Amino acid sequence: MDQDDDNLQYCYARWSDSIWHNYSFVYAGDDDYNVSTTNTTKILIASHTSQQTISERLRQELLDQGLSCYLLNENTPQSLNARANVIQWCDIFIIVISRLYQRTSFCMEALHYAKDMRKPIISILAETNFRPYGALGAISASAILSIVLNSDTPFVHAISEITKSARSKVANKTNTVKVIDPSEMNDNDTISTLPQGSSTCVVLICTTDDGNSVGQLIYESLIATELSVVVENLSKPNATCSIAKCTVFVPILTSQLEQTPICRVAFEQACRLSKPVVPVIAIKKWRPEGWLGLVIAGRVFYRIVDRETAYKPFYDSNRIIDLRVAIETACQPVPSETEREEIEKNLLRKELDECKSKLSIWPPKRKSRVIDTMKARQPVRIQLPEPHADSYFDHTHHSITRITFRAPPPIVDQYSLPKRRPLDCMISYQWNKQDLVRQVYEDFHMRNVQIWFDIWGAMQGSTNDAMATGVECAKVILVFLSKEYIESTNCQLEFRYGVQRGKAFVILRTESSILMEQWMLEAIEGFPQYDVYSYNVLEQSINGIPMIDVIVQAVRSLAQAQPPDPVDDCSAELFELRSLLDDARDALSIQTGVARYKTCTRCGQQFDDYSKDGCKKHSAYFLGGGGLLESQWVCCRQQTADSPGCIPCEHIDQPRVFVEDPQYGTSTWKPA
Structure with missing residues (x-):
C-alpha cells in the first residue's frame, strides 16, 4: 500500500x-x-x-x-x-x-x-x-x-x-x-557526554524552539492520563536531557532539532539504552534525511503541526488519540526475545524427553532443512466454477459509519511484535483508492472473511514489518490494481514479497489500460481478474450473482486450497529444537506404524495431532433452494453445501453427514 x-x-x-x-x-x-x-x-x-x-x-x-x-x-x-x-x-x-x-x-x-x-x-x-x-x-x-x-x-x-x-x-x-x-568521516563526531537531566518520568518529550508548541500540545493531551510526562527544550542554553530516566522517548522532529548536536546525542543514548521511540514530525511536508532520517526509518511516525491537525477527525479517531495509544503501548514492559523463547524451549524439551522415552533409537533420523531460497514458493491455482444463480441473490451494501466501522484488527500484539494469525486475505492497494477499498472491506467483513489492510490503528512499531507480516499471514492477496499502484515502489515491494512467499492473487483492475511488467503478468497468470472501475460495478450481476459475491467466493476457494506458510521467526537454537521434535515425531510414526498425518474431512488439508488449527466451519445453517431465494449459507452467502467454512476451527478426520431439518428446510453438517 x-x-x-x-x-x-x-x-x-x-x-x-x-x-x-x-x-x-x-x-x-x-x-x-x-x-x-x-x-x-x-x-x-x-x-x-x-x-x-x-x-x-x-x-x-x-x-x-x-x-x-x-x-x-x-x-x-x-x-x-x-x-x-x-x-x-x-x-x-x-x-x-x-x-x-x-x-x-x-x-x-x-x-x-x-x-x-x-x-x-x-x-x-x-x-x-x-x-x-x-x-x-x-x-x-x-x-x-x-x-x-x-x-x-x-x-x-x-x-x-x-x-x-x-x-x-x-x-x-x-x-x-x-x-x-x-x-x-569522524566516527567520534559526538559530544563526549550528554548533559544528564534529573527528571524521572514515564514519557519524555524532547523538542527545540520551533517544535515547542507541538510538544506542549502533546503534553496537554497526556496529563489527563496516569503517565508522568516531562517536556525538555534542548535548544535552551545549558539544556539537559533525561533520556536515561524515562520509559518512552517522544521527540518532536523539526529542522532545528536535526541541526542541534545535543539532540543527536540524545537519540544515540536512546538507541544504546533501547528506549522505545515514538516520533512526531511538527513540520508539514518535511522529512528528515540525514542522521535523523536514519533513526526514524521504518517507524510509524505522527505528523502533528498544530491543534487543528492534532484533533481533525479521521474516521473513528484523530492523530492525537492515535499518538496517545502508541505512547501507552510503548510504555508496556516488553519481554526480551530470550525470555519469550525460553518458555517455548522448556516446553519443547519436555516433549523431546517424552519422545526419547518412547523411541528405541535416539537421536532420530534427521531430515535436511536446507531451503532453496533462490526459488519462490509456488501458490496453488484452482479452476473456479462459473458463477450461476437460479433464484433471487441480490446484494445490499451495509454502509458503516465512522462510529460503528470496525477497523481491521492489528497485525501486531501489545508489544508491537508480529501477531501471526491466519488470514484469508490481505488487501494491497495504493492509498488513493482507499474509499473503494473501505467499501470492499466492509462487504468482506459482513461475509465473515478474515481480511486485513493497513489503515489507522492497525500498525505500530515498524511499518515494513507490519506490511510483511500481513503478507505472510494471508492466503490470498487482493490487489486493487491501478496505474499509481504500478508506479509505486512501495506497492511493488508488497507485491513482490507476495510472489516470493507463494501467495495466491485476486486482481481488481480499478482503471483501464494498465501496463504491467512481464514478471507481474506471470505472477497473476491463472488467477481471477475483474474490472472494477467503481463500486457500482460490484453490485452488477454475473449470471445472477453480484460481482462482489463472485469475488468473495473466489477468495475463499483460493484460500482453502493454499498450504500453510511457516515462518521460522526464532533463534538458531530454538529452530534446532523445533526441527528435532519434528524428526522425533516422524520416527515415532514409523516405529508404531501409525500414520502421522491425516486428511481433514472438512477442507482436505493434511494435519497431525500437533497442528490441528487452520480449518474453518460454517457458523450457521444452509438454506436450501427451490424457493424465492438462492441456496446459500446464511452466515457467509456461499452457494454450495460443501463450500469453505467461514469461522476458524480445528481440523477433523471424522466422517461428516449433511443433515436436513425438514421442519425448516435448512441443513447443517454433522459434525460442523
Whole structure:
C-alpha cells in the first residue's frame, strides 16, 4: 500500500518512492579498511558480526576487482552521522542475511534507511536453513541480485556476479547527495557526554524552539492520563536531557532539532539504552534525511503541526488519540526475545524427553532443512466454477459509519511484535483508492472473511514489518490494481514479497489500460481478474450473482486450497529444537506404524495431532433452494453445501453427514 500522508492522522515512514531501500552499518574504523573512492563503484557490505568472516572475504575480493568497499555491522561506525553518511555514500548495498541480522535492531535500522535512500540491494544468503521474513524478507525479495553461499556456488562466481550487477546498475547514474568519503568521516563526531537531566518520568518529550508548541500540545493531551510526562527544550542554553530516566522517548522532529548536536546525542543514548521511540514530525511536508532520517526509518511516525491537525477527525479517531495509544503501548514492559523463547524451549524439551522415552533409537533420523531460497514458493491455482444463480441473490451494501466501522484488527500484539494469525486475505492497494477499498472491506467483513489492510490503528512499531507480516499471514492477496499502484515502489515491494512467499492473487483492475511488467503478468497468470472501475460495478450481476459475491467466493476457494506458510521467526537454537521434535515425531510414526498425518474431512488439508488449527466451519445453517431465494449459507452467502467454512476451527478426520431439518428446510453438517 502507498499513501499520501496529508490524508492521514499519522504517517507511515515505510512508504517512500523507491523499491531499493535498506539499512545497514558500515565498518570504517581501521586504516586498512580505507580505500580511495574516486569514480569507482562504491559498495557497502552490511552484516551481523557473526558473519564478519564472510563480509571481510567479500570485501577483499571486491577490492581486487577495483571497487571501493566498506563493511558495516551492528557495532561500527558508532555515531549516527557516520552511519547515515556511509549508507548515503554507497552505490550498492550488499546485505549478508542471517538470523542474527534479522533479530538485531541496529542492523534492521540500517536496512530500513537504505530502503528509504533507494539503494539497489544485493542479498547474500549465508545460512541455508533460514528464509528471511518480515521487513528483511520483503526488502530482500526486491534485490537486484540474490546469491546463496553454499558448496554449489563457488565464491569466485559470486564475486563475478556481484561485480557485473553492481557496475551495470551504477552505469550512467550520478549520486546527487552530498556525502563525505567514509575514510574522512569522524566516527567520534559526538559530544563526549550528554548533559544528564534529573527528571524521572514515564514519557519524555524532547523538542527545540520551533517544535515547542507541538510538544506542549502533546503534553496537554497526556496529563489527563496516569503517565508522568516531562517536556525538555534542548535548544535552551545549558539544556539537559533525561533520556536515561524515562520509559518512552517522544521527540518532536523539526529542522532545528536535526541541526542541534545535543539532540543527536540524545537519540544515540536512546538507541544504546533501547528506549522505545515514538516520533512526531511538527513540520508539514518535511522529512528528515540525514542522521535523523536514519533513526526514524521504518517507524510509524505522527505528523502533528498544530491543534487543528492534532484533533481533525479521521474516521473513528484523530492523530492525537492515535499518538496517545502508541505512547501507552510503548510504555508496556516488553519481554526480551530470550525470555519469550525460553518458555517455548522448556516446553519443547519436555516433549523431546517424552519422545526419547518412547523411541528405541535416539537421536532420530534427521531430515535436511536446507531451503532453496533462490526459488519462490509456488501458490496453488484452482479452476473456479462459473458463477450461476437460479433464484433471487441480490446484494445490499451495509454502509458503516465512522462510529460503528470496525477497523481491521492489528497485525501486531501489545508489544508491537508480529501477531501471526491466519488470514484469508490481505488487501494491497495504493492509498488513493482507499474509499473503494473501505467499501470492499466492509462487504468482506459482513461475509465473515478474515481480511486485513493497513489503515489507522492497525500498525505500530515498524511499518515494513507490519506490511510483511500481513503478507505472510494471508492466503490470498487482493490487489486493487491501478496505474499509481504500478508506479509505486512501495506497492511493488508488497507485491513482490507476495510472489516470493507463494501467495495466491485476486486482481481488481480499478482503471483501464494498465501496463504491467512481464514478471507481474506471470505472477497473476491463472488467477481471477475483474474490472472494477467503481463500486457500482460490484453490485452488477454475473449470471445472477453480484460481482462482489463472485469475488468473495473466489477468495475463499483460493484460500482453502493454499498450504500453510511457516515462518521460522526464532533463534538458531530454538529452530534446532523445533526441527528435532519434528524428526522425533516422524520416527515415532514409523516405529508404531501409525500414520502421522491425516486428511481433514472438512477442507482436505493434511494435519497431525500437533497442528490441528487452520480449518474453518460454517457458523450457521444452509438454506436450501427451490424457493424465492438462492441456496446459500446464511452466515457467509456461499452457494454450495460443501463450500469453505467461514469461522476458524480445528481440523477433523471424522466422517461428516449433511443433515436436513425438514421442519425448516435448512441443513447443517454433522459434525460442523
